[in-house]
Amino acid sequence: MELSDIRREYIRGGLRRKDLLDDPIEQFNLWLQQAIDAKLTDPTAMTVATVDETGQPYQRIVLLKNVDQHGFVFYTNLGSRKAKHLENNSKISLHFPWHPLERQVHITGTVEKLSAMENMKYFTSRPKDSQIAAIASHQSSRISARGILEGKFLELKQKFAKGEIPMPSFWGGFRIVPNSVEFWQGGEHRLHDRFIYTHDKDERWDIDRLAP
Structure with missing residues (x-):
């Protein structure tokens, strides 16, 4: 089969202005909860650009x-490629692909670093192995073999077997402050429904329908 022949019809229903909440965060939380209730795989997974x-x-x-x-929060190694990009350009884009529900959400905004207290609160809530992995992996750096990474992990696991794991200084979170949030619902005949929330001059949210 040719790639150009792969297609399907979107039949789960449309999206109308009257269905939308006035606040995009509340609308996002509604859709996120529906994705969780539908037992989608990794409903909180998002593409970060x-x-x-x-x-x-x-x-x-x-x-x-x-x-x-x-805003929207994620955590990462502060020496990673994405973190270095954000140091020079704070603009960011997020995308949630909830394909089984024939929905997408696209967010644009700017990032700000979380406080040390916010970072510590989340780091200490993580499973111990995840805390160790954050220390063992210098994200985006080049390594010659997986065994090096696994060896470092096991070394640290033994070191901290009986004690608390200190939060590394090179690990933390970012908050994305949105300036636009777009909701996409698949429609028949490729007549998809798209609505975008943007801030007006008074920092209130305007809602506009976009052509598919």
């Missing part, structure tokens, strides 16, 4: 760890 100093975009998948009226 950043841009390097030459203008080259990069994407990777990370997990959303919190969302509230202040």
